[in-house]
Amino acid sequence: MEPFKSLISTAVPLPVEHVDTDQIIPARFLKMVTKRGFGEQLFRDWRYHRDGQPNADFVLNNPVYRGEILVAGHNFGCGSSREHAAWALVQYGFRVVVSSEFADIFKNNALNNGLLTVEVTPEVLHEVFSVIERSPAARFEIDLPEQRFTILETGQEVHFEINPFKKQCLVRGMDELDYLLSLDQDISAFEQRQITFA
Amino acid sequence: MARTTFDKIWDAHVVTSTGDGSDVLYIDRHFVHEVTSPQAFDTLAEKGIPVRRTDKTTATADHNVPTINQHLPISERLSREQVAVLERNCEEFGVEYYGLQHHNQGIVHVIGPELGLTRPGMTIVCGDSHTSTHGAFGCIAFGIGTSQVAQVLATQCVLMSRPRTMRITVTGQRAAGVQAKDIILYIIARLGTGGATGHFVEYAGEAIEALSMEERMTICNMSIEMGARGGLIAPDETTYRYLKGRPFAPVEQWEAAVEAWQALRSDPGAQFDTEYTFDAADIAPMITYGTNPGMGIPVTGRIPAANGSTASMQKALAYMGFKPDMSLLGHRIDHVFIGSCTNARIEDLRAAAAFVKGKSKAPHVRAMVIPGSMRVRTQAIDEGLQDVFEAAGFEFREPGCSACLGMNEDKVPAGAYCVSTSNRNFEGRQGRGARTILASPLTAAASAIAGHIVDVREVIA
Ligand code: SF4
Numbered sequence: 010m011e012p013f014k015s016l017i018s019t020a021v022p023l024p025v026e027h028v029d030t031d032q033i034i035p036a037r038f039l040k041m042v043t044k045r046g047f048g049e050q051l052f053r054d055w056r057y058h059r060d061g062q063p064n065a066d067f068v069l070n071n072p073v074y075r076g077e078i079l080v081a082g083h084n085f086g087c088g089s090s091r092e093h094a095a096w097a098l099v100q101y102g103f104r105v106v107v108s109s110e111f112a113d114i115f116k117n118n119a120l121n122n123g124l125l126t127v128e129v130t131p132e133v134l135h136e137v138f139s140v141i142e143r144s145p146a147a148r149f150e151i152d153l154p155e156q157r158f159t160i161l162e163t164g165q166e167v168h169f170e171i172n173p174f175k176k177q178c179l180v181r182g183m184d185e186l187d188y189l190l191s192l193d194q195d196i197s198a199f200e201q202r203q204i205t206f207a
Numbered sequence: 208m209a210r211t212t213f214d215k216i217w218d219a220h221v222v223t224s225t226g227d228g229s230d231v232l233y234i235d236r237h238f239v240h241e242v243t244s245p246q247a248f249d250t251l252a253e254k255g256i257p258v259r260r261t262d263k264t265t266a267t268a269d270h271n272v273p274t275i276n277q278h279l280p281i282s283e284r285l286s287r288e289q290v291a292v293l294e295r296n297c298e299e300f301g302v303e304y305y306g307l308q309h310h311n312q313g314i315v316h317v318i319g320p321e322l323g324l325t326r327p328g329m330t331i332v333c334g335d336s337h338t339s340t341h342g343a344f345g346c347i348a349f350g351i352g353t354s355q356v357a358q359v360l361a362t363q364c365v366l367m368s369r370p371r372t373m374r375i376t377v378t379g380q381r382a383a384g385v386q387a388k389d390i391i392l393y394i395i396a397r398l399g400t401g402g403a404t405g406h407f408v409e410y411a412g413e414a415i416e417a418l419s420m421e422e423r424m425t426i427c428n429m430s431i432e433m434g435a436r437g438g439l440i441a442p443d444e445t446t447y448r449y450l451k452g453r454p455f456a457p458v459e460q461w462e463a464a465v466e467a468w469q470a471l472r473s474d475p476g477a478q479f480d481t482e483y484t485f486d487a488a489d490i491a492p493m494i495t496y497g498t499n500p501g502m503g504i505p506v507t508g509r510i511p512a513a514n515g516s517t518a519s520m521q522k523a524l525a526y527m528g529f530k531p532d533m534s535l536l537g538h539r540i541d542h543v544f545i546g547s548c549t550n551a552r553i554e555d556l557r558a559a560a561a562f563v564k565g566k567s568k569a570p571h572v573r574a575m576v577i578p579g580s581m582r583v584r585t586q587a588i589d590e591g592l593q594d595v596f597e598a599a600g601f602e603f604r605e606p607g608c609s610a611c612l613g614m615n616e617d618k619v620p621a622g623a624y625c626v627s628t629s630n631r632n633f634e635g636r637q638g639r640g641a642r643t644i645l646a647s648p649l650t651a652a653a654s655a656i657a658g659h660i661v662d663v664r665e666v667i668a
Binding site for chain 1: 222223225227228229231233235242243245246249250254256259270271285286288289292326334335336349350351352353354355357358361362363364366368370400401404405431434436457458459460461463464467499501515516518519522612613614621631633634635636639640
């Protein structure tokens with residue numbers, strides 16, 4: 010995993026609430042057995058009409074909006090646990106998602122793939138949408154070590170929370186699995202003392 | 208200090224803590240299926256590490272399998288390859304695998320409980336959000352992503368920060384025609400689709416204790432639909448009676464096991480971070496009108512003018528072809544799907560069959576019954592339920608997830624209305640453009656017969 014420290018980028022607005030992972034990546038694309046090729050299918054059924062033509066009304070097809078930050082409505086990533094949703098967002102080119110709430114499993118999957126979830130208050134989220142609407146070229150800064158999100162247009166700075174362990178993993182580009190593997194002795198000791206019934 | 212059932216199980220499974228708010232949680236049972244595991248097995252292969260505890264790992268093929276002609280090779284190439292990859296991974300890593308035609312095969316959340324692999328006090332994970340189902344036995348059971356599937360395969364542990372706790376108490380008695388599905392759809396409608404995010408739920412109260420194990424599984428199954436990390440019900444006599452004699456249930460140490468399980472109940476005075484109380488008498492048969500499971504109303508109700516932001520509500524109603532203030536009673540439907548890990552256990556099939564018996568489905572409706580597992584299917588056949596369904600014009604097929612997520616060919620066509628006993632009415636969930644109305648098995652069966660949405664209370668004897 011690439012270390013994540015800070016980022017300055019324009020943002021893509023998706024002011025829809027409760028975006029579920031079936032929308033992020035529909036189930037018919039989950040038949041792949043590798044981690045590749047999901048970026049093209051990101052938001053597939055919102056992005057393309059049934060005949061395969063791009064849906065001009067969908068934000069990813071609007072050349073005005075570009076950037077490595079996706080700003081989405083409340084409760085982003087609800088539903089299925091498919092990590093393919095995080096892979097699709099990363100492979101499309103997003104590095105940060107900003108919302109007022111993330112579904113738990115999605116948040117975990119995102120962070121495990123170097124995709125930073127920045128949770129802000131509903132008021133800040135509203136403000137971010139307004140800023141992008143006024144000036145689509147507005148840029149935002151994310152400073153992970155400082156846990157700071159800045160609306161560069163207005164200079165407004167907000168603090169965001171992140172699980173400290175996840176933060177360390179992201180900042181150092183470290184994999185949770187390696188950490189767990191290093192605990193082999195503790196795990197064995199636990200297995201020795203656990204009582205099970207046959 | 209007085210502890211909740213959740214606290215007791217969590218505390219008993221902490222291997223160590225990171226020191227900054229995350230616990231390393233030991234996992235007692237890991238269920239694996241074809242869709243979310245291939246990349247996890249690859250991670251192990253790349254690192255050259257084995258599966259740590261094959262004895263705690265069970266795999267099956269369910270999401271991506273056809274529901275007819277399972278004895279033949281899967282015709283769709285990608286599905287066939289994905290199932291083959293699971294089979295090969297299980298063989299290479301020494302994991303028990305219940306493939307198509309195996310008598311233990313079925314939807315992962317149906318087979319775990321029926322085999323007795325799911326037991327009180329356990330921690331259970333699967334790369335699937337409806338792992339919450341297993342909480343019905345008094346377990347901490349939750350869905351994980353593929354990175355975590357790899358972690359559990361390799362170390363039998365996950366890293367988690369402790370969720371907050373919520374208790375949802377349902378008092379009183381429910382009316383005839385009201386099923387467990389209606390109770391949970393009601394709760395989700397009240398809390399909203401993100402109403403329990405960050406929480407682990409315990410369901411309690413008279414109306415919950417009165418439920419059978421199958422019904423409890425329906426309740427816990429849909430915990431994730433309000434964003435909960437999981438949901439559980441404390442084990443009791445109903446739980447023990449269900450488990451005793453199951454293929455993997457304890458035998459020699461049964462008594463000791465029950466004694467340990469009895470100690471799992473929340474202590475009197477145990478504190479929850481959030482509490483809700485509902486009265487079962489207020490609950491009517493429920494249906495959904497929108498594109499998330501929180502958008503539910505009593506079958507006799509009207510679609511509200513607002514639910515969340517205006518834009519999101521408009522988008523949902525435009526997709527569904529509905530308008531605010533509309534009643535859905537009598538609304539014509541095209542499909543009925545009785546299946547999924549929410550409602551495809553033997554009790555669900557019995558309830559639907561008892562209603563359908565001697566009747567015929569409406570000619571314009573396509574009705575499908577997909578048993579949750581091979582065992583459920585076999586039992587349904589033995590009890591004559593297959594004949595009942597087929598005589599009424601329903602298709603009775605082979606086990607799998609089927610039209611719950613439409614990965615195989617069991618899809619609902621664009622624009623068609625489907626009354627479904629599954630758990631998600633998301634856009635495109637049952638097929639691109641498909642319009643899903645979630646409901647109980649009874650409401651689904653009765654609507655198939657009528658050809659439109661009915662209030663089961665009006666039609667049951
Ligand atoms: S039946 Fe549906 S919800 Fe349940 S595991 Fe299968 S796809 Fe998921």
